[in-house]
Amino acid sequence: MTGRRALGAWLLCAAMSVQACSDSAPASVAGATERPAAASPAQPTRAALPVIRPARSAREVAEQIVAAEDALADRATSPDALAAAGHLQQLAYRELGSRPRWDVRVRELVPRRLHQLVRDNVASRREFRSMHPSRRSDLSDELPAWRIIAPAPMSRLRAFSREAERRSGVDREYLAAINLVETAFGRIRATSTAGAQGPMQFLPATWAAYGGGGDINSPRDSILAAGRYLAANGFNRPGGRPGALYRYNNSSAYVRGVTLLAEVMKRRPTAFAGYYHWQVYYLTSRGSILLPEGYVARTPIPVDDWLAEHPS
Numbered sequence: 001m002t003g004r005r006a007l008g009a010w011l012l013c014a015a016m017s018v019q020a021c022s023d024s025a026p027a028s029v030a031g032a033t034e035r036p037a038a039a040s041p042a043q044p045t046r047a048a049l050p051v052i053r054p055a056r057s058a059r060e061v062a063e064q065i066v067a068a069e070d071a072l073a074d075r076a077t078s079p080d081a082l083a084a085a086g087h088l089q090q091l092a093y094r095e096l097g098s099r100p101r102w103d104v105r106v107r108e109l110v111p112r113r114l115h116q117l118v119r120d121n122v123a124s125r126r127e128f129r130s131m132h133p134s135r136r137s138d139l140s141d142e143l144p145a146w147r148i149i150a151p152a153p154m155s156r157l158r159a160f161s162r163e164a165e166r167r168s169g170v171d172r173e174y175l176a177a178i179n180l181v182e183t184a185f186g187r188i189r190a191t192s193t194a195g196a197q198g199p200m201q202f203l204p205a206t207w208a209a210y211g212g213g214g215d216i217n218s219p220r221d222s223i224l225a226a227g228r229y230l231a232a233n234g235f236n237r238p239g240g241r242p243g244a245l246y247r248y249n250n251s252s253a254y255v256r257g258v259t260l261l262a263e264v265m266k267r268r269p270t271a272f273a274g275y276y277h278w279q280v281y282y283l284t285s286r287g288s289i290l291l292p293e294g295y296v297a298r299t300p301i302p303v304d305d306w307l308a309e310h311p312s
Helices: 058-073 079-097 100-109 112-129 154-168 172-183 204-210 219-232 241-248 252-267 271-276 303-309
Strands: 280-284 287-291
Touching (some): 058 079, 058 100, 079 100, 079 271, 112 252, 154 172, 154 271, 172 241, 172 252, 172 271, 204 219, 241 252, 252 271, 287 303
Antiparallel strands (some): 280 287
């Protein structure tokens, strides 16, 4: 078992919020980069995130996981420490997700009580990473024309998912997992290349059928609509869950990744708080780049231009 290290030992107080994350990749639409409009960089709307040193060994990533998971599970953890723990957790799983050769050693080092949690989070990460090109030459050399905003408060998102579950029968954890994967709980405000919009990424035609006359950009309306859509596609029928998720996103890797995250939240209710604080990363030809809240780009931005202005 690895020695327990306090959360603060992994957080470095620094002004810069850009965090290079080795060669890890975003978890789906929720991967992003950090960079405002080309002519005038936007300033993040909230205080810069603590800089977290990427793990350099299996032992370090195990220590990061234990520190983050213990903080997330402790009801006495302050809101600021909870946010830091969620980000540390995210980066640790991203790092481990890209280093399968560390798997055995990390399993030896983390407490047995965390074995399934680590396994499922890493497996989910790898499912989503498999949806992206594996060669750097095939990755984009631009950052997206996105806006990154603050998510709705955690308590409200939980309430919306509970309401959707009551109305549709669709498990709240699955709705939360989709919300996380699609837009990092609504942080990403953008239209996808396929034309999908809003926190749950609905195509306009699908929204017309399931939106209930609501606002596609409303967290509540979009979560309720997702419940209606999944229920209509057989989520609640015996054996119908995978097929309904596949209709939501036509990828078997997506189905497996969402299912793993949702089942983690079912077994471990405190997991929601960690996932809520996961940030937006964007996978590029130069690696993954953090897009902080306050990032605004009206047109795609060359990665090299962004890195020249933000060398950290």
